[in-house]
Amino acid sequence: MRIALIEPDLKYAKLVSRLVFAGGHMCQHFGASASFLERAPDEFFDLLITESWAGDHPAEDVIPRARAILPGLPVIVLMSEPRESEIVAALNAGADDCVTKPVRGPEMLARVDALLRRTGLRRPLNRRRDVIAGYSFDTANFSVTFREQTVALTPKEFRFALLLFSNLSRPVSRAYILETVWSRRRDVRSRTVDTHASRVRSKLELRAERGFCLTPLYGYGYQLDAIPAEAVTETG
Known part of the structure; x- marks a missing residue:
């Protein structure tokens, strides 16, 4: 930390x-x-x-x-x-x-x-494959499989996504994101974190109609939440 x-x-x-x-x-x-x-x-x-x-x-x-x-x-x-x-x-x-x-x-x-x-923050486990909320993370290939499709991510996108899923429904601070994804580098700009969040949201289809919501927390970081199936049905 x-x-x-x-x-x-x-x-x-x-x-x-x-x-x-x-x-x-x-x-x-x-x-x-x-x-x-x-x-x-x-x-x-x-x-x-x-x-x-x-x-x-x-x-x-x-x-x-x-x-x-x-x-x-x-x-x-x-x-x-x-x-x-x-x-x-x-x-x-x-x-x-x-x-x-x-x-x-x-x-x-x-x-x-x-x-x-x-804060309840968890570090992603160092395992070759991890399955969280229906998303299968393949550490060896930096890929994620969900809903019968496999998506390739960059190493940083992969670490970012795994960090969010490992802390589902918990706010994750930018400090913790920087430490985990960028190894504590100080020259990483806030815009870079936001860009990676946007890419992860798009590639992994983290949208309400798909059962997930990735929310930026102003002045703090990000939080990924799973939306209950009944709520998804209502919004759909």
């Missing part, structure tokens, strides 16, 4: 970054909230960890601004010897969790993983 860290203390930021990396996540450090908010629309993140004083603004002010850019973004606030009133203020501002500094490695990773589990 892609995690943003706002921490004015460079030494402490390196410590938290190492912990997050040890947990298998990518961490991008920002010294203040302004630089994070500027980069968030293009970088996309699955989780924000911020100091209670985010270098230029308190976390209570940063959280709503971050969620205006990335709706639903989970947030952990780091606090040094916090008073109850500070914890309450952060939680009331929308923080999902508060962690007291200095952080303890195992506890920090457990809290990060617990928050990310709430």
